[in-house]
Amino acid sequence: METRKIPKTDLNLSAIAFGSFASGGWAPSEKKAATEAIRASYQMGITTFDTAPIYGLGETETVIGEALKPFPRDKIQIMTKFGLRWIYQKGTYFRSFINFDGKKVDIYRYASKESVIEECENSLKRLNMDYIDLYQLHWPDETTPMEETFEGIQRLVEQGKVRYVGVSNLTPEQLDKVEHTFPVVSIQMPYNMLDRKIEEEIIPYCIEHDTALIAYRPLGAGLLTGKMSPDIDFSRHDTRRGHPNFTPENIRKANKFVDSLRPIAQANKVSVPQLVLSWTLNRPGITCVLTGAMNSAQAIENAKAANIKLSKKDTNAINTALLESGF
Template sequence: MRQVALGSQGLRVSAQGLGCMGMSQSYGVGNDEESIRTVHRALDLGVTLIDTADVYGATGLYGVGANEKLVGYALRERRDEVTLATKCGIVDMRPGAGMELRADPEYVRQCCDESLRRLGVDHIDLYYLHRIDPKTPVEDSIGAFAELVKAGKVRYIGVSEVTAEELERAHAVHPVTAVQSEYSLWSRELEAQVLPAARRLGIGVVPFSPLGRGFLTGAVTSRDTMAANDMRRNLPRFSQDNLDANQQVVDVIREIADAHGVRPGQIALAWVHAQGDDIVPIPGTKRISYLEQNTAAADLTLTDDDLARLGAAAALIQGGRR
């Protein structure tokens, strides 16, 4: 897979990364052995950006970092092949319970040390502030991140799900390399303010859920196809009425996929790639077959007519993303 610049601070990564959250939570039962094989296959295919977070797979109020442990184990003999990204700032994110946030400097430093231990590494390549803590000025949080860079524990700093104003405030304290947010054919809110601000500041964009949490692949047609513990059951777009209404968008994606001889999910990913070389999506999967489909999408070129049809279809989406 081709390598691209992520932001303007010197970091280069694969044009597409791998999101690991679903290996440990949110999308049904995981399989650690298959997940580890998937990580290894990603590296074999040239994927270098591997993304996790301290809260993924957590149990209990403060969590145990299950996904970080899994990723660290998978990378223990291949650490030098990856740009390893993790995050802190969400204490608890259990479905239906809302999010408990904390990002005061003491907590940031504590979380970094704990992530280093769980991952089994001596530094984190890209460390994100997972969410802005409303009790702590973003300047204080990023100041702690800057101290971690100075100490050699972190190489580059990122922020996640921020406003354009928050992004500018963070960047004023220490250069931000990447902003991670949900961005896909059916989640385009980023385009209004955050994406233009990121480009003006020389900050790369890392979309999570670029496949619309699986919906844009055509695999989710009803709530019956989702496990009882699937977090999508709590999202407005996955109400049955909205699923039914939004199938018309999947129909357009499927028609374009058939014309190219590829899968619908590959078209949805190709659309994200077509939005710019400064955008590095991290589709998540825990299965090798889906990983291979996703990586192939990085080399798929859509026509102007394809992009126009997809854009028009996206305007028909019903239901909020959260």
Template sequence: MRTRNLAGLTVPAIGLGCMGMSTAYGEPDDAESTAAILRALDLGVTHFDSADVYGNGHNETLLGAALKGRRDEATIATKVGNLGRAAAPRTVDGRPEHILAACDRSLSRLGVETIDLYYLHRVDPETAIEESVGAMSRLVEAGKVRFVGLSEAGPETLRRACAVHPIAALQSELSLWSRDVEAEILPACRALGVGFVAYAPLGRGFLTGTIPALDTLIESDRRRDHPRFSADNIARNAPLVEAIRTVAAAHDATPAQVAIAWVLSRGEHVATIPGAKRRRWLEENAEAAALTLSPAEIAALEGAFPPGVAAGTRYPEKQMASLGL
């Protein structure tokens, strides 16, 4: 497994996004998820990404239990500040008192003394970023956190945060059909020496070519709320996958592996955390680390997926408004 350096924190180029093990994509299966986490360690996929909001703490508890006895092999990342779509009156809380208390709860659920990478999950519009990051810096001083990160923050917010405390990584969505960060955010990360962690590199599964219609998704699947996954937009977006299939066939690879390899081609400061809750998908994703796309193949993919090509926004309107971009 290749590695990437996130401002001093070395992680595998391909990590494991754990959200789907607890929420959003069907019913949880703790036994299979635990087996996937342990298999990930064996494959060198040792960067695990969680958040306190995933399953209302279930995800951190699951991850901590699975890693018990093998903690030293893992890089644990988790997040704070996103209270969830159903929270009221505020859905984001970046106040120092919230961050400090939430970190203790995360440590308890994970069963660890230190979190390797602690993200502010969403920028709080009611709290200055300097205050939020200042609280996270105190967690580093206390030995509860090793590295600090931000999620879904814009370039100016990132610059202000870096002035308070070193930021190891900015996490945001990046895939062939979500290329928004390429214009300003990736260059800002490079200039500031901040690593970039790409979530949803498979377009929440769409770029694998396994979601040809809305009926493919079970009733409880949260993607049904996402505009890109409406019946009409799935039909509009479906032809895009053919370009990925063409490249995959030339390498005897899968569309998922090509989609991940494209994300990793964005730069040596870019790592990715495709989600998987089953071992077979984890193994398929991990093999993408060995796939190198030619300049011509990258150009062909980008020609088929120019920025803004996807029909529908990546989140519902309310969630789009919460992104600090």
């Protein structure tokens, strides 16, 4: 597996990283499959694992920690986040969802100094680890001054509990403000063939400032797999339910685009998701790509995407298909 260095650090990330958004809050059999997916990823050369307290309301970090326990800690890069709380109704209201117990949970963006320190301590306990390699602000909290948030982060760095600090889901203006407050080394943003908004400002910013860019949702939360039916009925727990990207019309449009990729994938003897991951991984400014897996088979397929070498002809064909798709 290719590794890519985060500038200004000694942290090398696997080109394909494991994203654990869906690896928590499941039935025991599904947790077992998630554990197998995480371990299969490591066996395939994926050493970078991304999580967050909000995933599974803490449960996902526990799953990650238990799954990675057999492997050498110094061979693994753990990336988790802070700034979304479901315990305190403070800060900025973010959203609500129905958890697997049928209870409504309200989420707030909250990143006070005390909250940040508490979140880190809780994450370390759930992960059963002594330090976090990359600690990322999940979403900005407009009610807390950046200086206060990163005063808490500075303490965690001084204590050796956090090695490096990144951000996620920030505008260029917010990113610039953070840069004047604290030296962050990365930003995590959604990026895929159907969502390329960050090409306008974020990617040029990262290239200019030598900041690592970690791409999440590379398969468009399923839209780019070609396996989603326009008639799909998302469960009430699914964050895609009611989202404008997942209307029947948009799913049909995405499926039509995916159909145009199939001949290119077949010619390269890869799956469409592997083709999509490879394209994303090799876009300018991208350091690594986060992708999840529901089981070990998916994890193995994802990891193999790092080894795909697309020709210039293939890349041009994909870009032409994108232009013609209307996305």
